[in-house]
Amino acid sequence: MNKSGNENRSVRNTKRKLKEALMTLMQTKPVNAISVKELTELADVNRGTFYLHYSDIYDMLHKIEDEFFVEFEGVLNNSTPSDENDAIMYMKEIYTFLKKNEDICRMFCSSNVEISFFNKLKLLIGNKCCSVWESAELQMNRKQTEYYNAFIFSGSAGILQHWLDNDLAESPEDVARLVAAIIANSAKSFLVVSDDIRSEPVS
Numbered sequence: 001m002n003k004s005g006n007e008n009r010s011v012r013n014t015k016r017k018l019k020e021a022l023m024t025l026m027q028t029k030p031v032n033a034i035s036v037k038e039l040t041e042l043a044d045v046n047r048g049t050f051y052l053h054y055s056d057i058y059d060m061l062h063k064i065e066d067e068f069f070v071e072f073e074g075v076l077n078n079s080t081p082s083d084e085n086d087a088i089m090y091m092k093e094i095y096t097f098l099k100k101n102e103d104i105c106r107m108f109c110s111s112n113v114e115i116s117f118f119n120k121l122k123l124l125i126g127n128k129c130c131s132v133w134e135s136a137e138l139q140m141n142r143k144q145t146e147y148y149n150a151f152i153f154s155g156s157a158g159i160l161q162h163w164l165d166n167d168l169a170e171s172p173e174d175v176a177r178l179v180a181a182i183i184a185n186s187a188k189s190f191l192v193v194s195d196d197i198r199s200e201p202v203s
Contacts, residue, residue, distance in 0.1 A: 017043040019064060023107045031057060065117055068104050076128045080135050084184055091176030099172050109161055122153050148190055
């Protein structure tokens with residue numbers, strides 16, 4: 001392997017050790033209580049090396065978050081399901097990605113994470129939901145869409161947390177089938193019972 005390859009591997013290894021140490025610390029304390037000193041000591045990484053990659057703990061957390069969302073958005077936008085079978089395959093890709101990134105999911109689902117992560121996640125999922133509803137020709141107005149997307153996001157976040165709490169005991173495909181069934185059945189019921197919030201024309 002050439003020198004550049006060795007350096008890249010060294011950088012990846014350093015970042016991995018720092019990320020693992022940050023995950024460990026965030027299990028017991030909020031980000032603002034974590035110092036670079038204790039992080040680097042736990043990771044067995046020199047503080048000077050830390051500052052080659054990050055300006056502070058928040059910068060590190062935000063860069064991990066940004067990398068996660070770039071990949072996650074790619075998975076979300078890879079396709080738009082048009083029927084239940086497509087939805088299962090689509091959800092399987094999502095939960096396979098989440099399982100692959102279990103460590104990051106656990107870190108950001110901890111009680112010590114900043115709310116900005118969930119706001120970004122909610123926005124991404126909401127935007128994708130709107131394109132799916134449009135593709136499926138679900139006749140929902142803006143207010144209905146807002147309520148239903150909030151339901152989908154909260155339910156999805158709850159399922160992810162429960163899956164993590166159970167140490168990912170179910171396969172991504174099993175979780176995908178469950179989530180796809182919940183969404184398909186709830187959408188039909190929601191449109192029937194939500195006439196009272198049809199206070200505006202369907203968009």
